[in-house]
Amino acid sequence: MVIPSRLKTLSHSPASLLARFPALETVLEAATLFILTAFFLFYGLVPIFGGAGIGLVGADEPRYAQVAREMLQRHDFITPTLWGKPWLEKPALYYWRAMFSFREFGIHDWSARLPSASFAFILVTLIYLHIRRFRRGGQLDAALITASCAGILSFARGASTDMQLAAPFCIGMLGWYAWYETDSKFWLFDLYFFVGAATLAKGPVAPFLAILILITFAGLRKEWSILRRTIWWPGVILYLAMVLPWFIAVQKRNPNFLKIFFLQHNIERFATTRFHHEQAFWFYIPAVLLALTPWAILAIAAFVDAVRGSVAEWRARRSKYHYMGTFRAGDAFPEFLVIWALIPIIFFSFSESKLAGYILPSIPPLTILTGDYLNRMRERGLKSWLLISHAVLTGLLTGFIVLLPLNLQHPETLPPLNAMFAGGMTGFAAAVFILITVYRFGLKRLRIATMTPMVIMLLFLFGIGPFFGIHALANTKRNIALVDITFSARPLAGILDRITPPGGGTVAVFRVRRDVEYGLSFYRNQRVIDYDQDGVPTQQHLLVVRDSFIDQLRPLLAGRTYEPLFTYPAQNLVVYLVNARQ
Numbered sequence: 361m362v363i364p365s366r367l368k369t370l371s372h373s374p375a376s377l378l379a380r381f382p383a384l385e386t387v388l389e390a391a392t393l394f395i396l397t398a399f400f401l402f403y404g405l406v407p408i409f410g411g412a413g414i415g416l417v418g419a420d421e422p423r424y425a426q427v428a429r430e431m432l433q434r435h436d437f438i439t440p441t442l443w444g445k446p447w448l449e450k451p452a453l454y455y456w457r458a459m460f461s462f463r464e465f466g467i468h469d470w471s472a473r474l475p476s477a478s479f480a481f482i483l484v485t486l487i488y489l490h491i492r493r494f495r496r497g498g499q500l501d502a503a504l505i506t507a508s509c510a511g512i513l514s515f516a517r518g519a520s521t522d523m524q525l526a527a528p529f530c531i532g533m534l535g536w537y538a539w540y541e542t543d544s545k546f547w548l549f550d551l552y553f554f555v556g557a558a559t560l561a562k563g564p565v566a567p568f569l570a571i572l573i574l575i576t577f578a579g580l581r582k583e584w585s586i587l588r589r590t591i592w593w594p595g596v597i598l599y600l601a602m603v604l605p606w607f608i609a610v611q612k613r614n615p616n617f618l619k620i621f622f623l624q625h626n627i628e629r630f631a632t633t634r635f636h637h638e639q640a641f642w643f644y645i646p647a648v649l650l651a652l653t654p655w656a657i658l659a660i661a662a663f664v665d666a667v668r669g670s671v672a673e674w675r676a677r678r679s680k681y682h683y684m685g686t687f688r689a690g691d692a693f694p695e696f697l698v699i700w701a702l703i704p705i706i707f708f709s710f711s712e713s714k715l716a717g718y719i720l721p722s723i724p725p726l727t728i729l730t731g732d733y734l735n736r737m738r739e740r741g742l743k744s745w746l747l748i749s750h751a752v753l754t755g756l757l758t759g760f761i762v763l764l765p766l767n768l769q770h771p772e773t774l775p776p777l778n779a780m781f782a783g784g785m786t787g788f789a790a791a792v793f794i795l796i797t798v799y800r801f802g803l804k805r806l807r808i809a810t811m812t813p814m815v816i817m818l819l820f821l822f823g824i825g826p827f828f829g830i831h832a833l834a835n836t837k838r839n840i841a842l843v844d845i846t847f848s849a850r851p852l853a854g855i856l857d858r859i860t861p862p863g864g865g866t867v868a869v870f871r872v873r874r875d876v877e878y879g880l881s882f883y884r885n886q887r888v889i890d891y892d893q894d895g896v897p898t899q900q901h902l903l904v905v906r907d908s909f910i911d912q913l914r915p916l917l918a919g920r921t922y923e924p925l926f927t928y929p930a931q932n933l934v935v936y937l938v939n940a941r942q
Contacts, residue, residue: 389500396811397484397507401477401516404822404840406470413517413822414843415850415883416469419874421519422849422882423447425472428458429885438609443887448620452606453560454524469850472519479527480507480516487728490534494541495693495732502731504807508814511651511716511723522717524561528554530724532570537696540586545594552595556602563626567599569721573703577696580674630711639714644705647716651723652730654754654810659726661746662733663701666694694732697725738803747798747806751791754810759787761817765839845930849879852928856884856902856935859925866901868894870916871909872933880904891916903936910934 404413416422427440427447440447440455457475465471488503506512515523535550551570558566578587611617628634652659673691701722708718734742763783766775775783790813797809822840845851856867868889869877881887888904889897896916903922905913913922913936922938 393485393488393500393503396504397481399815399818400507400513401480401484403818405473405477405517413470413840415848416472416519416879417847417875419878421469421472422875422878424450424454424521425458425469425519426878426882428455428462428472429467429882431455432459432462438606439613443881446614446617448610448614448617449625450521451560451563451621452610453557454519454521457524458519469519473517476518476520476523477516479523480512483527483530483724484512486531486534487724490538491728491731494538495735498731498733498735500731501734501807502728504811505655505730506724506727508811509651509655509723509727510653511648511720512727515717515720518717520717521561522720525558525566526720526724528557528561529566529570529721532558533573533700533725536570536574536590537693539590540692540696545592548590548592548595549598551590552592552599553602556599559599559603560606563621565626569704569707572707573700576699576703580695580699581692582677629713633712637713637715641709643714644709644719648705648719648722648726651716651720652726654750654757654814655727655730657746657749657753658734659730662729663698663726665733666698666729670695670698694729697729701725701729734803734806742798742803742806747795750806750810751794754794754813755787755789755791757787758790758813758817759783761821762786764821765842847875849876850883852876852904852931852933853880853883855926855928856880860902866897866899868897868901868903868938870903870905870913872904872906873931876904876931876933898941900940901938903938904928905934905936907932907934 416425423442427442430441430444431437431439431452434441437452437456437459440450440452454475457478458472461471461474465474484503484507487506488499491499491502515526532551532554535547535554538547539545539551555566555570574587574590578584624634649656649660669691673695704719704722708714711718760783763775763779766779793812794806794809797805820839821843841851859865860867866889867880867884867886868891869880870891877888877890889901891903902925903913907927917938920939920941922936925935925937927934
């Protein structure tokens with residue numbers, strides 16, 4: 361029987377249809393990239409995607425957000441201030457972008473985080489476009505692995521300078537390598553422009569790391585001429601035109617800027633323990649592995665594979681053997697990515713101050729290597745133990761997220777056996793789902809098999825009712841509410857607002873964590889008074905104290921009456937009403 365041509369076309373598999381219509385494949389890839397990246401970076405962050413999520417956490421987020429708020433209120437683009445005093449620890453890029461976000465969307469914690477989320481979105485998109493242009497085949501894997509790994513996903517949701525450095529720095533590095541392959545000045549422009557932006561985010565560490573990476577790459581390949589050719593005077597002028605105006609202006613207004621910023625917050629931060637962030641020398645090894653979760657196992661395999669290939673090429677170059685017939689453009693790319701990943705980790709391992717965000721620029725080259733590795737393994741096949749290990753790691757992460765709300769409610773006890781069983785079975789189901797999907801449909805489906813439990817986890821944490829209009833499911837947001845009351849000052853600030861409106865009364869703290877102090881100050885838009893630094897105010901005020909320091913209030917408040925109003929057990933705090941001094 362003769363089948364009509366139209367029915368023949370309909371009988372073709374989706375893969376054959378994509379092969380016949382490459383434009384359709386491009387559209388589907390772009391749609392997949394946009395939808396999943398937007399979900400991972402913005403869901404639970406902005407109101408139109410499931411609400412405002414968790415409030416500002418840590419000491420840095422509320423401080424940076426408050427600095428941006430004050431600069432916007434003063435219409436001052438030069439001097440960052442915190443409660444009216446110059447705050448010269450960091451350059452102004454984050455503050456400028458947060459000011460714009462505040463102006464457009466209002467002053468909220470989520471709008472304070474938009475600069476990081478938007479930069480991460482741009483980074484993921486440009487990774488996709490770059491890999492599609494120069495290493496076609498692994499572009500979607502590389503981009504989505506970047507968007508969904510814990511390091512990028514978490515720092516993209518932070519009101520901090522870490523993503524402001526990492527995203528433009530990584531884009532600049534990709535631009536430089538594109539120039540190395542094509543010798544087109546168009547790509548070299550990216551290096552100077554985006555490293556200039558990274559310099560305005562955190563200072564001289566950006567060009568310093570870039571120079572270290574390029575020198576190491578040129579030295580290992582014995583191509584010293586690329587350093588001379590990298591010095592492109594239009595690019596140098598562009599970099600200086602971007603960076604110098606603000607540095608000169610802020611120094612002119614604040615003569616102590618160079619001392620505070622360069623000496624204290626660059627040299628002393630690296631060389632001393634003045635800022636109390638000391639960690640073991642090997643701190644960044646587990647930090648990188650956690651940042652790459654759930655892709656850490658595959659990232660290790662990809663890194664080892666790239667190192668082996670780079671060493672083999674290095675030995676071949678040393679023996680003056682050339683791959684005359686088999687050498688292809690781009691073989692230097694894994695070597696460049698390995699160097700790029702290692703340099704920040706090694707450099708900051710020697711620093712006396714260590715924070716996880718410092719090595720964020722090392723994560724994208726590792727995720728790119730992972731995407732390229734998976735693309736090549738589709739032909740050769742992935743070893744079973746690697747696939748099983750990856751599935752188990754994803755299952756462990758899934759089980760941990762399921763048990764997280766219970767752990768926050770009862771941090772001092774183990775979850776009940778039935779809860780642990782439910783968490784274990786959920787993780788087991790996630791691992792089995794990955795294995796069955798890959799064995800049934802091939803390695804190309806590994807990314808969607810891994811991201812499916814991650815999507816479910818985010819929906820579990822942030823809730824699905826408000827986003828889908830299912831009001832009966834609105835109570836699913838209780839999980840993120842538990843995280844909020846445990847780590848953010850926003851819920852406590854809301855309670856205090858009902859007792860004393862913002863700006864209408866004095867709030868003081870005693871022996872609380874810095875994140876509580878700065879968080880309350882931001883949410884109330886009024887600096888709280890610290891007993892230790894500012895003394896005890898004479899007027900009536902609310903006092904927030906950690907419960908373990910209640911006994912120390914007696915000598916401080918001798919002759920005054922004070923009574924407890926309520927306890928805040930999620931953060932071990934007690935709130936008192938302290939009457940005015942007689």
